[in-house]
Amino acid sequence: MESENIPLKNEKKQENELYRISVVIPCYNESANISSLFDRTQAVLQKLAQRWEIVFVNDGSSDDTLLQLLALRDRDDRVTIINLSRNFGKEAALSAGLDHATGDVAIPLDADLQDPPELIQPLFAKFLEGYDVVNAVRQRRLGESYAKRMSSFLFYRVLNRMSTIEIPHDAGDCRLLSRKVLEALKCLPERRRYMKGLFAWTGFKTTSIYYQRDARQNGRSSWNYWRLWQLALEGITSFSHVPLQLASYMGIMIAFTSFLYAIYLIIETICCGNSVKGYPSLMVTILFLGGVQLIALGMLGEYISRIYEESKQRPLYLIQDSWINDTDNERKNQ
DSSP states (O other): OOGGGSOSSOOOOOTTOOOEEEEEEEESSOHHHHHHHHHHHHHHHHHHTSEEEEEEEEOSOSSSHHHHHHHHHHHOTTEEEEEESSOOOHHHHHHHHHHTOOSSEEEEOOTTSSSOGGGHHHHHHHHHTTOSEEEEEEEEETTOOHHHHHHHHHHHHHHHHHOSSOOOTTEEEEEEEEHHHHHHHHTOOOSSOOHHHHHHHHOSSEEEEEEEEOOOOSSOOSOOHHHHHHHHHHHHHHHOOHHHHHHHHHHHHHHHHHHHHHHHHHHHHHHHOOOOOOHHHHHHHHHHHHHHHHHHHHHHHHHHHHHHHHHTOOOSOOEEEEEEEETTEEEEEO
């Protein structure tokens, strides 16, 4: 898709026209939170007095999340449901929701209620001021361990040092995206996605609001430290080639140090008659160099694996069922 197909300006509404707000919510085994999440979100949207829809994406849940969503749709047909064929992961589920959002703006929310739906109002207020991207930045994170908060703190700072774009510190997926940002995201063909980075990459006029992130209301998070580590690797390899440069720099430094050490040994042997130290120093050197080589190969492997995944050109997600409102007419695709 060519860049000129992206709308360059927000469409101004007539005085009697309303904006359409799409709230996008990926769900994975969140049946305990669905009802209260919908009630709170609906209450906020009703106060805004705008047109709206809530796009739920069921990401292969194994509980009764889908049944809960269908019950919500029976209550209000402004609920759109995208039921994926299996669990594709949050980044793919979020992409599916944004692809099916029909609003002038889209606001992703987590289904666990840690990002309160009440953020919709201040996010939309900033949009009315003319911003295309409004980040929701977490000032406090309740219910999270010190280790998780510290690892998040370090990750964002390391990533921004390595990356050529500025990714907002402590901003999750919750934010407002204008229609032209949504259209820009559709131009990005990546299968391996780090959505926070893609949001920042699009640019456009950006601002932030600040809030306190609540503790999880019900259930347990599916995000363990291993999955968080994988997401961190995705972010670094998607938006920086510094790790590859570091491997090259380490190789140059080690080669230069080895050259100096070889000269030192030659001079010491010729001038002082000392014999070259043997087995222990040799083993330490071999093990050290072997470790460095494995680290470099691992870095290279991460990038090659991503190239391999992208070359397959598989779809980002597959939809099993969908319940969608198309210009107020219900359509069910199966």
